[in-house]
Amino acid sequence: MKTPISWIIDDPAPVISVYYEHAGKSTTEDGRPLIPTYPNEMLFTFCDIIEKYGIRGKFSVIPMPGNKGDIVNGLEGIPEAEMKEWLDCIKTRVIPAFSAGPEMLTHHKAVDLATGEALPMNERDWASTQDRTTFVPYISKALSLLREAGIPTLGVTSPWDFGIEVEGEYEYSISSAVEEVTGSKNAWFFLRGLRRPGAKPWVAYDDEGRTLVSIPATTRDYLWATIDTPRTDDGLISEIADKLITADGKSGDVIDMLETGGYPILISHWQSLMSNGLGTGLKIMEEVARRIKLHLSDRVEWMSFEQIMELVVSDKASYPKPVF
Numbered sequence: 001m002k003t004p005i006s007w008i009i010d011d012p013a014p015v016i017s018v019y020y021e022h023a024g025k026s027t028t029e030d031g032r033p034l035i036p037t038y039p040n041e042m043l044f045t046f047c048d049i050i051e052k053y054g055i056r057g058k059f060s061v062i063p064m065p066g067n068k069g070d071i072v073n074g075l076e077g078i079p080e081a082e083m084k085e086w087l088d089c090i091k092t093r094v095i096p097a098f099s100a101g102p103e104m105l106t107h108h109k110a111v112d113l114a115t116g117e118a119l120p121m122n123e124r125d126w127a128s129t130q131d132r133t134t135f136v137p138y139i140s141k142a143l144s145l146l147r148e149a150g151i152p153t154l155g156v157t158s159p160w161d162f163g164i165e166v167e168g169e170y171e172y173s174i175s176s177a178v179e180e181v182t183g184s185k186n187a188w189f190f191l192r193g194l195r196r197p198g199a200k201p202w203v204a205y206d207d208e209g210r211t212l213v214s215i216p217a218t219t220r221d222y223l224w225a226t227i228d229t230p231r232t233d234d235g236l237i238s239e240i241a242d243k244l245i246t247a248d249g250k251s252g253d254v255i256d257m258l259e260t261g262g263y264p265i266l267i268s269h270w271q272s273l274m275s276n277g278l279g280t281g282l283k284i285m286e287e288v289a290r291r292i293k294l295h296l297s298d299r300v301e302w303m304s305f306e307q308i309m310e311l312v313v314s315d316k317a318s319y320p321k322p323v324f
Ligand SMILES: [Zn+2]
Pocket: 010, 011, 103, 107, 158, 159, 160
């Protein structure tokens, strides 16, 4: 069997940049204004790249991005046609190569489910003191909004490190909410990075007939640097791609992970691909995928998170929970 390889895309939402909403600053590190939205053309370019190289992975869809409405009833300041065009593209070109899932409700302020209003704290801080009685309805709401928008999902991504202080309650709640909303006994989630030799996904919860698979990032988001530089030249693209896989295919995080028996699970954020409107990160993604295809086609196989989940569920004993 070839080694699974996968690419995590955190933080996408229709048109709205959640990074602009939650960054807590108005400019890039080099002083350019942060842009509040990304044109759909940049999503189409992303789709061209994943289709060309057969990239698979995980793609977040934030259902109430930045507390500005929701993907079913409409988003503040975004024409309905543009939101619909974005969502239709996810349904037709991103899925099923990428497993879609909410990254909780807003990736910004926590939401009072009874009123829909924002609470005076972000979702990470809110989550740190919750238990299953409040997590299950919150996660169910996020999954249900994707479902209502026509996007199937069997898993969730944690905004920031949402739930890490109460991980057991959080894990139970994800598994329970996914069954409640979709009927599936199996679910996946992404919370942790695991950047050590031989890193693989693991069975996080396995009880009451339900299984939850934790799929970690095993590399770093080096593309993040493209947000804070106006450079878009080939030298920069190659230099950042090298950190994942060099042009000769001999080193980089992807190679290190493969050499130690781990699964290369790459990570980017929507804002690190969009690069504040310059799209430099998209070019790096394409270069990395080209190098992987050129050098590793006989060793790795692109997989979506649902495929990795199925793989783990079919052989649970081989995927024990690591000691953190
Ligand atoms: Zn995120």
